[in-house]
Amino acid sequence: MSHCFFIAGATGYTGREIARLAATQSIETLAHVRPNSPRRVHWTEQFEHWGATATTVAWEPTALEETFRATPPSHIFATLGTTKARTKREQKSGNIITGYEGVDYGLTKMAYEAATTLDHPPIFIYLSSLGVDAPKRNAYLDARYRIEQQIHQGPLPYIIFRPAFITGPNRDEFRLIERAGAVVSDALFTGLAGLGVKSPKTKWGSINNTNLAKAMLKAALDPGALNTTISSHQIQAILG
Secondary structure, three states, X not given: XXXXXXXXXXXXXXXXXXXXXXXXXXXXXXXXXXXOOOOHHHHHHHHHHHOOEEEOOOOOHHHHHXXXXXXOOOEEEEOOOOOHHHHHHHHHHOOOOOHHHHHHXXXXXXXXXXXXXXXXXXXXXXXXXXXXXXXXXOHHXXXXXXXXXXXXXXXXXXEEEEOOOEXXXXXXXXXXXXXXXXXXXXXXXXXXXXXXXXXXXXXXXXEOHHHHHHHXXXXXXXXXXXXXXXXXXXXXXXXX
16 A cells, blocks of 8 residues: 655654655655745755655645645644744744744644545644643643644544654754753663663653654554554654
């Protein structure tokens, strides 16, 4: 059976690895690049170098629906996300789609709803986060909680991933709190593992984008993973 992957958030830290790995496996891969991205040319060339097809469809419901109908995806990977620093920059430039509400929630919701218009429902694979299990006062977690609820209640088959820290030395944006948290927690968990207490590292240890992308691709092609929420320790189990 042939597959077609559409990756929303393909220029992000995890999305780019999903695109690269899928393309190298000869899976038809549509990697989305924002049409107004200052690095649009760079990413278009990079995705094409890997064997993926870059698409710059506008973030508009009708445009997305038309793109999905023209090349129906078997899987949609939603790896969208923003940061406070990026939000401030976009607000200064006059971009109206900003913040966790506009990006993490709004654009993911738009992609999901566009996918529901297809005759053959694609599998919707959503990159969420550790801690998204109840309504939160934290804007980041709350946006993801609300999207998860819509995915659970919606018509599309789905897989939700809830990793802990996603980190590594090659991120475009240096996230001090996330990087520091990963370093401190990994050191603590490794120390505990050395004492025989292995569960904290398994449950809450950090993961890099390549390993996370490998786990997401493996789950995407596993019928047994459908309609499940995969936490950190389960991600490690998928990787073996």
